[in-house]
Amino acid sequence: MTGHDGLFIAFEGGDGAGKSTQVRLLAQALRERGRTVAVTRQPGGTELGAAIRDLVLHGDHVSPRAEALLFAADKAHHVDELVRPALERGEVVITDRYTDSSVAYQGAGRDLGAAEVHDLQMWAVDALVPDLTVVVDVPAAEGRRRRGGTHDRLESEADAFHEAIRQHFLAMAAGHPERYLVVDGTEPPDRLHDRALDRLEEMGLVPR
Template identity: 45%
Template sequence: MSDGLFISFEGVDGAGKTTQVQQAHNYLQERGLRSLITREPGGTPVGLTIRELVLHGLAAFPSVAVTGGTDVVDASDDLAPRTEALLYAADRAEHVAQVVRPALDRGDIVLCDRYLDSSVAYQAGGRDLSEDVIRRLSLWASQGLMPKRTYLLDADPSQSESRLDHEPDRLESAGDDFQQHVRQAFLQLAQNEPDRFLVIDATQSIDQVWQIIQDDLDKLVEGREPDLPQVDDDNDDADAHDDADEDESTAGYEDDEQGAESDWTEAMDTPDQAPEADADQDDQDMEAATVGGDADDDSVPVGSRARRLLRSRLLRKTR
């Protein structure tokens, strides 16, 4: 039996569903859990065509929809409520068969932006069709597949409408009464199935809404083992190898510097095979050179024995 997890996000337009779906996906990926974002309508190639039709009407296809013997679709032409309901059911049938069930069979977590409840809320609540008929039609299309959890982001349509950043589609522009009926239908569905629905006040900030979802999501995925390919380990090994190479390279440079310094200081500390008189003279030159200045004063000629002896003593003092 599949251990996939099916989660849907519902609410009126502009409630913030899409934002929270993406938040959930990112969070699950960070935990190493494979998840899939999909949507209705439009979760398949066939569904994209249906989406254009149900959201934008016949005007979305002026080249193929012929009205009155012309290729121009009149703006008054629209889909009948039952036609709309059947199109949503067709989209759902294709979506479940081609995307959702295969993903669940693989053990994925499926995050769906709208599902069956939207059909009931919009077609029954908004279009005044029979709730029982719409529900049975949707269950037939999906072969009875229902989400384990449904997050209902609840907001007054008059408030959520202001969040829309695009031209309203057919449903978004259906009027305030339509949207209010849809909202009440969603709330009634949640009341009928309290174990599946989690109703969240969508007027809160994005972070506040997400925190509620995250807390519940943690419970739903508790005990699931990470199933994403672990690519970080290889990268860590490569990074560790590079770091080791860098350390060895740095150590080599440090050794070379220490060796060079050692050779230099040893050469400076080794007595020359010069007469003692010359050595005494060098000491006198060095003492004269350091009066009123430091051991590396520019007054000492560069390359002179006194300069070298001064640097040798300075090195020994700073160790």
């Protein structure tokens, strides 16, 4: 948990799941309730993060271990420069992807070892975990259909890669149900948003 007056929420899931839509809807709802909301994404969210994002996703081949280390560097800088300061000001931080993506993509997808990548990520962010992580779940084939093409190196991977990532997200959520919510990404976006907001209310993280 954050350990601050702020609120930290992450949206996770495969490419094409609809995370960005849910981030936007939740940010709007919380702003309407009077909260100051910082919306960000990973990789990216800072000037350094944007450079890492372009290098890893759109540059030449990056070895799996180098990929994991670059994403960890993005997380470390992002948390220090943006996430923690916002939480300490009492703001809500909503991020499109966080450490779970690295564990799933590099640990499970790249087969580097989920435990090893998790430990690396936790070191990078000094053990900061979200108050709630919402996993927007869609089958790999549906994610590919929604993307409508290949836009970066990870999206170009085969469905088997993306399905392994999907299953790892679900396993992480099953292992810590108290701080995860899994929603069916094939349902209408408004329904998914309502479920996320209801869960935050049930947890006492936002007023009803």
